[in-house]
Amino acid sequence: MNMNRGPFQAVIESKEQISPSTYMLTLQKPEGFVEAMPGQFVSIKIGDSTSPLLRRPFSIMDSTPGSLLLLVKDVGPGTSYIVSRKPSQTLDLIGPLGETYFDIPSGEDAVFVAGGTGLAPLVFTARKWAKDHRIGISHFLYGASTERELLTGICREDFTYVHVATLDGSEGFEGDVVKMFNVLREKGALPERYLFSCGPAGMVKKLMEGGTENFKSHQTSLETVMACGVGACRGCVVPLKSSGAPVYRAVCSEGTVFEADDIDWENWRE
Ligand SMILES: Cc1cc2nc3c(=O)[nH]c(=O)nc-3n(C[C@H](O)[C@H](O)[C@H](O)COP(=O)(O)OP(=O)(O)OC[C@H]3O[C@@H](n4cnc5c(N)ncnc54)[C@H](O)[C@@H]3O)c2cc1C
Numbered sequence: 042m043n044m045n046r047g048p049f050q051a052v053i054e055s056k057e058q059i060s061p062s063t064y065m066l067t068l069q070k071p072e073g074f075v076e077a078m079p080g081q082f083v084s085i086k087i088g089d090s091t092s093p094l095l096r097r098p099f100s101i102m103d104s105t106p107g108s109l110l111l112l113v114k115d116v117g118p119g120t121s122y123i124v125s126r127k128p129s130q131t132l133d134l135i136g137p138l139g140e141t142y143f144d145i146p147s148g149e150d151a152v153f154v155a156g157g158t159g160l161a162p163l164v165f166t167a168r169k170w171a172k173d174h175r176i177g178i179s180h181f182l183y184g185a186s187t188e189r190e191l192l193t194g195i196c197r198e199d200f201t202y203v204h205v206a207t208l209d210g211s212e213g214f215e216g217d218v219v220k221m222f223n224v225l226r227e228k229g230a231l232p233e234r235y236l237f238s239c240g241p242a243g244m245v246k247k248l249m250e251g252g253t254e255n256f257k258s259h260q261t262s263l264e265t266v267m268a269c270g271v272g273a274c275r276g277c278v279v280p281l282k283s284s285g286a287p288v289y290r291a292v293c294s295e296g297t298v299f300e301a302d303d304i305d306w307e308n309w310r311e
Pocket residue numbers: 082093095096097098099100101111112113114115116117118119120121158161263264265266267268297
């Protein structure tokens with residue numbers, strides 16, 4: 042399939058600071074930008090100079106006919122550049138990138154687990170499949186270090202139930218999101234049908250150690266360090282379980298969404 046993935050110049054329509062470090066950007070959808078699916082991402086050029094050289098990947102948090110929504114946490118030079126841009130300025134992006142996406146058969150209940158900006162693709166998933174009347178009851182479990190870093194204010198309407206955990210106990214469950222997941226599961230409070238996760242690899246690994254085998258499907262969107270973003274450099278590969286020769290998949294071009302159980306977590310060196 043020969044799709045135009047840009048580069049596009051996307052005009053920033055608005056920028057809202059939603060935590061001390063995180064911003065929500067609404068971009069005007071560039072003409073020719075093809076329909077995005079939940080789990081896909083855009084790759085943004087950082088400034089006009091060659092430093093930093095690499096584009097940076099960001100999940101699409103929503104896509105409407107006229108706009109694209111991104112969530113950007115300021116963690117270094119690339120993200121600082123993006124959040125310093127002002128409304129009416131542009132961002133140079135390519136996308137939508139990624140070939141696999143979060144999917145659910147019609148009418149199924151779902152549990153979503155996210156840490157940090159892993160919230161973005163899960164919000165898109167919930168919005169997209171709710172619009173198409175595919176999701177039944179949904180539970181969103183979200184963890185942050187402290188109450189000020191909770192981003193759930195922007196998505197409470199998107200889920201039937203929202204459960205928050207903070208490491209310092211300043212709001213909700215005291216502890217990490219996986220601990221909260223395990224406690225809720227033990228109480229029988231979560232429907233064990235479809236599980237969607239996105240966050241640091243350590244979070245997803247811990248989620249699996251706690252036991253997610255009762256779920257019909259556990260789909261996870263992986264956040265690996267990327268260079269080219271389009272499958273050329275093999276810098277973002279992840280090993281899959283295999284009984285024969287090792288099998289690797291590029292997260293950017295053959296992900297970002299995988300069945301969590303297919304990944305060879307033991308041998309994945311991030
Ligand atoms: C598929 C995908 C979706 C993502 N979605 C979001 C999102 O919605 N919102 C958000 O704020 N962040 C998201 N990230 C992470 C984001 O890309 C990094 O935080 C960003 O690239 C950091 O760049 P920097 O120059 O600001 O910081 P740096 O100083 O370069 O790095 C800070 C941290 O980011 C990691 N990082 C650096 N470069 C990359 C890269 N090219 N790809 C991945 N990680 C990198 C480094 O390992 C380091 O831990 C996503 C990453 C991936 C792979």
